[in-house]
Amino acid sequence: MRPPRLALVPGEPAGVGPELCVRLAQRPRDYSLTAFGDRDTLQSAADALGLPLVMTPPDSADDRAGTLALVEVPNATPVRFGQPDPLNARAVIDALLAAGAGCLDGGFDGVVTGPVHKAAINAGGIAYSGTTELLANQAGCGVVMMLANPTMRVALATTHLPLRQVADAITTQSLRHVLLTLHDALQRDFGIDTPTIAVLGLNPHAGEDGVLGDEEIRVLQPVIESLRGEGLRLLGPLPADTAFLPARLAQVDAVLAMYHDQGLPVLKFSGFESAVNLTLGLPYPRVAVDHGTALDLAGSGAADPSSLFAAADTCARMAATRLAHRHDPAGTAHGACQ
Missing domain, CATH: 3.40.718.10 (Isopropylmalate Dehydrogenase)
Incomplete structure (x- = not known):
């Protein structure tokens, strides 16, 4: 080649x-x-x-x-x-x-x-x-934006939006597209045959069964279950405050954050100098x-x-x-x- x-x-x-x-x-x-x-x-x-x-x-x-x-x-x-x-x-x-x-x-x-x-x-x-x-x-x-460094890969369900607009921007169609694009990129671009993706919840504690918000119940969980039925290996929705623990990251090939500042501060703290921005899709x-x-x-x-x-x-x-x-x-x- x-x-x-x-x-x-x-x-x-x-x-x-x-x-x-x-x-x-x-x-x-x-x-x-x-x-x-x-x-x-x-x-x-x-x-x-x-x-x-x-x-x-x-x-x-x-x-x-x-x-x-x-x-x-x-x-x-x-x-x-x-x-x-x-x-x-x-x-x-x-x-x-x-x-x-x-x-x-x-x-x-x-x-x-x-x-x-x-x-x-x-x-x-x-x-x-x-x-x-x-x-x-x-x-x-x-396309889908993903940032990566030697420690982790973090993709974004939404990018540069005010927080007031984030929840409305996460729809069944958009989330499905993002997850399929991320899954395909991990296979095609990174050579991972069966990638595992951690999907973060939108709300604190991933909504706590609807007590802190129902987006996980109405949108995230149905999309995740549907794509699992198509063969994707997805974890979540996971509480964002514990999803980046080393033991959790060791189990996944990428993390999907729901909005920009939910995932990127952790990635940049773990290795800003070696971080890169990828356009998937x-x-x-x-x-x-x-x-x-x-x-x-x-x-x-x-x-x-x-x-x-x-x-x-x-x-x-x-x-x-x-x-x-x-x-x-x-x-x-x-x-x-x-």
Whole structure:
């Protein structure tokens, strides 16, 4: 089987993304890496770090340390570290879409993305809520957000919603979709034949038999029981305050949290530097860093590259597992976008 081919998008050019990509290019790798971005910005980042960088044509097979294949997506205006310019918003979006299109047409096997600056993109006249939504719309897929580090995987039933809206957003249809997408991803992307998923309750103590809320009785439990009947291995609904105990985590392959701050603080506390953000349900793996643009660090060389390293390694493993599944006639999926 050939090595996975990954597309790399630095993100906001004035942030730490370009210099993290330069650092990634210095590492030996067992996958092919092609950046989608501005040549001058990447070179400026390399110069600021004092690191070598040889940028090669996109069809180059040279993956030696210090080299980086490049699909040029020029910025509209020169970049100054730490100062996002809305004029460059279109280049950021174009790079993301070009990388996604490269995966959709089979030229690449996965996308690794650096941090973007939402305010700068919107100030550039582009309506943008996030890269997850951008790539999902491009592919025409319903997706699920999952964060992971070496300790745990936590997927989200809802993402960036006010707490007042969370309960109404968790429906039978939406929860079923999330669980099937998560189950399929654990099989296809992580090679887990029969994954076990812990499903957290929405309410304290998972509702205490309806005393503290009835969402577990009305929505969560019926969906869980229905999917168990289809062969999924699901635990729950579980009280969130004890679900992350080490003994419990040792029994599961992923945890499904009902809302953003129910699961992610625990994951980030257990290993923020190595945490990555995954978009499940796309026709290809997409893995992002789990941090922001760090404008105050841009150009200083002080930014920690651990999350980008982990994102690239994770994406490469997922892509390799998918490539292996393509030759497995038993590898089936519930989602139309898989």
